Amino acid sequence: MRRRAQRAEAPARGFVTFRPVGGSEPGIPGEETLAADRFTTDLPHRLDRLPWSRFHWLVVVALGVTWVLDGLEVTLVGSLAGAIKDSPRLRLTETQVGLTASAYLLGAVCGALFFGWLTDRVGRKKLFTLTVLVYLLATIATGLSWDVWSFALFRFLTGAGIGGEYAAVNSAIQELIPARRRGTTDLAVNGTFWGGAAMGAAASLVLLDPQVIDPELGWRLAFGVGGALSLSVLLLRRYIPESPRWLMTHGRREEADAIVRDIEEWVAREKGPLPPVVGKPITIDPRSHTTLGEVARTMFRTYPERATLGVVLMACQAFCYNAVFFTYALVLTRFYGIESQHIGWYMLPFALGNLMGPLLLGHFFDTVGRRVMITGTYALAGLLMAATGFAFAQGWLSAWEQTLAWTVIFFFASAAASAAYLTVGESFPLEMRAMGIALFYAFGTLVGGVVGPALFGWLIEGGQRVDIMWGYLLGAALMLVAAGTEWKLGFAAEGRSLEEVARPLSQAAE
Template sequence: MTDPQPAAPATSRTHRLDALPVTRRHLRLLTGSGVGWLFDAMDVGLISYVIAQLVVVWRVPAAELSWVASAGFLGMAVGATLGGLLADRVGRRQVFALTLLVYGLATGASALAGSVAVLLVLRFVVGLGLGAELPVASTLVSEFAPPRIRGRAVVVLESFWAVGWILAALVGYLVVPLGDDGWRWALALGAAPALYAVVVRRGLPESVRFLEQRGRHDEAEQVVAAFEGSRAVGHDGRTGAQVRDAAAGDARVDAAPPVDAPADVPADAPTTARARLAALWAPGARRSTAALWLVWFTVNFSYYGAFIWLPSLLHADGHTLVRSFEFTLIITLGQLPGYAAAAFLVETWGRRRTLAAFLVGSAVAAGLFAVASGDGQIIGAGLLLSFFNLGAWGALYAVTPELYPTAVRTTGAGWAAGVGRIASIVAPLAVPPLRDLGGTGLLFGVFAAVFVIAAAGALALPERAGSRLD
C-alpha cells in the first residue's frame, strides 16, 4: 500500500488576491474610489476661487479670509487622524462613504453662508470629511491592487485629483465670475459627493485584509471569489482565476479553499487605538514614520501655500480676476502629465527615487516661479510646478500605505496625512505676511527650500516596490 500524499497547504485569500491579474473589478474599484477623490480635489480647489471673489465682493482683507482655508485644513487634520483610526476599526468602505456624505452636505450648506464666521465653521466640517477620505481611499485601492502594479494603481487613483482640480478651475473660470453670488453657485455644485456616497456604500467592496483580521471569513471569501470570477483585462474574456492559473502553468482552476484558510494576520495585532498609535513608533517602524511625517508636512506646506493662493497672488500682482483664473486653469493642466510620469516611474525607478526626484523638480520649479516676470515665464514655471508637485503627491500616496501592516495601515496613513494637514493650516496663514515682506519672489523661494527638505526626507523612506503588503 502506498503512503498517502501530504495535503497541499491551503492558500490564503490575500495570496489568491495578490496573484490575480488586473480584472474588471479592479478597474471598477479604482474608478469608484477615484471619483470620490475627484470630488475631494474639486472641493479643495474651489475654495481658492471663492476666497479670490470674496476679497472683492465682501471687501474682507485677504489675511482674514486666509482663516477660511485654514479652517478647512484644520478639519482635514482632525478628520485624517480620526478617520484612519476608525477605518482600522469599522472598515475602509464604511468610512469612505461616511466622509463623502459629510463633506458633500457641508459644502452645499457653505453656499448659504452669510458671514466669514459661518463659512469658517462649515469649512471645518467639510475638512473633517475631506481629511478622512484620502488616506482611507488610497489604502483600500492599495490593499486590492496586485503587488507588481500596486504603486501605479495608487498613482492613477491620485491622478483623479488633477481632474477634480481642473474641474474646480473650470468652475472658477466659468461660474464664479458670473456675478456677486457666483461663489455660492460654485459651492452648491460641490454638494455632489453626498449623492455619490450611496454609490460607494453599495458598489465598492470591503478590504479583504480588514475582513480577515476581523474574523469575517465568509465575507472575505465572497469578495475574493468575486474578483477571481471577474474577467481579466485584455485576456480574451477569461476570468482572473483562469489567467492566474494559466500563468502558473496550470490551466485547471482549483477549488476555492475553505473559509478558514490561513490569513496574514499576526496574533499580536493591536486592537485598541492606543496600541495602533504606539505601533507607528515601535522600533521597526520609528524611522519610517519620522521620515514619512516630515515629507507629508513639507509637501503640504508648499503645495497648499502655493496653489490655494495662486489666483489671489496673480490678481494682487496686477492681473484681472478673470485673467488670474485663466492663468490658474492653464497651470493646473500640468498636473495630469505629472501623474502619468509618476505612475510609470514608481514601478521602474521605485517609490523613494521617484518621490525624491519629483520633489527636487518641484524645488527648481518654485525657484523659477520666484524669478518669473512675464506672462509666458509665469505660466511656464507654473506648469513645471504642477507637473513635479503633483507627480510627487502620486508617489507619496503610493508609498504611504506600504509602510505599515494591515492592523495599523489606515492609522499610519491617516496620521501621516493629519500631520501634513498641520502644515496646510499654517501655509495659507503664512502667505500674506511672507508676500508683504518680500513679494512673490520671497514666497516661492521659501517654497523651494521646503521642497528640498522634503526630498531629503523622501530618501530616508524604505523601498517597498513589488513587495506584499503583509
C-alpha cells in the same frame, strides 16, 4: 461562527454585488467580528495575482473620486477667492481668505484622525460612505454662508469629510489593487485631484462671469458642483466590497473568502483562466482592534525610519502645495491685475499640468523604483521653485509666464506628493494602515498646510514681491529636504505584497 456569505450572481456585464447572509454589510462590527481560532490563508496572494479588470476600474473610479472632490474644493476657493473677498455679505481681507483656507485644512486634520481611527476599527466600506455624506452636506452649506465665521465653520466641516476620505479610501484602494500595479494606480488616483481642480477652474469661468450670472450668486452655486458630484459617488460605492484583507485580520475569514471568490469569478469571466497563486500562505491570529498605544509603538519603535520619512514627505509637500495653490489667485489679482472672473483661465493649465505628472510618471514608480523616483521628483520641484521665486521677485515674469512656470514645477511636485501618500500607506501593517495614513496626513497638513496659506496670505497683503519670494524659497528648501530624506531612508516596495512590505500585527510568528 458566522455562516459563509452568499455570493450574488454577477451579470456578464455590469457590477458585482457583495451581500453577506442575514442582510448585514461587511465592515459593520458585531458579535462575530472576532474569531477565536488561528487560521492560515493565501487571500493576499490571490488578490495580488489577478489581472487588471473592470473590477479594478470600478474601485479606481468609485473610490478615487475623493481626490477629484478635494481638487474641486481647493480650486474653487482659490479661483473664487477674489469674488468671495468682495462679497457684500462676507467682505473678507486677504488674511481672512488665507485663514478660511487654513480652517478647511484644519478640518481635514481632525477628520482624518477621527475617521481614520474608526476605519481601522469598523472597516473601510462603512467609513467611505459616511465621510462622503459629511462632505456632501458641508459643501452645500458653504454656499449658504452669511459671514466670515459661518464660512470658516462650513469649510472646516467640508475638510473633515475630505480628511476622513483620505484614510478610508487610500486603505481600501491599496488593499484591493494587485501589488505590481499599486504604485501606478495610487499615483494616478491621487493625481485626479487635479482633474477636480480643472473642473473647478472651468466652473468658475462660467459662475463668475457677470454676463452669465451675478458673481455673488455664482460663487455660492459653485459649491453645489461638489455636492452634485458626491451624489453619484454614493451610488457607485454601493458596489465596492469591504476590504478582504481587513476582514481577514478581524477573523471574518468566510466573508473575506466569499468576497475574493466573487472577484475571482468576475475577473475570470472577463480575462479567462486566472494565473496560479504564488506565495506562501500566512497564519493569522485574529484581533478586534489595535490600540493607539500599539500603533505608536509600531511606528516609532518597529519602524522609526519609516515614521520619520512619512512625516518629512507629507509635511514638505503639504506646505509647498497649499501655500502656493491656496493663494495663487490672490497673487494674480494683486500683482498682475487679473480680474476675478478670469482667474480660472490661469488655474486650468496649472491644474492640467498637475494631472499629467502622476499619469505620465506613475509607471516608473513601479519599474524604476520608489526611492529613485521620489527623490528625483521632490528635488526637481524644489530647484525649479527656487528659480521661479527669484524670477517673480525680480518682476521678470508675466501672468502667463508665471503660470507656465508653476505648471512645469508642479508636473513633478504632483507626482512627488502622490508618492508621499503611497509611501505612508505602504509603510505600516494592515491593522493600522488607515490610522497611519491619517496620522501622517494630519501632521503633514497641520505643519505644512495650515501654516502655509495663512503665512502667504499675510505676505501677499504686505504687497512686497521680495517678501513673497522668501516664502517660495522656504517651500523650495523643504522640497529639497524631503528629497534628501527619501534618498537616505527610502525603502523598496515596488511589486511586493503589502504583507511583505510590512508584516501584519495579527500574523503569527513562524
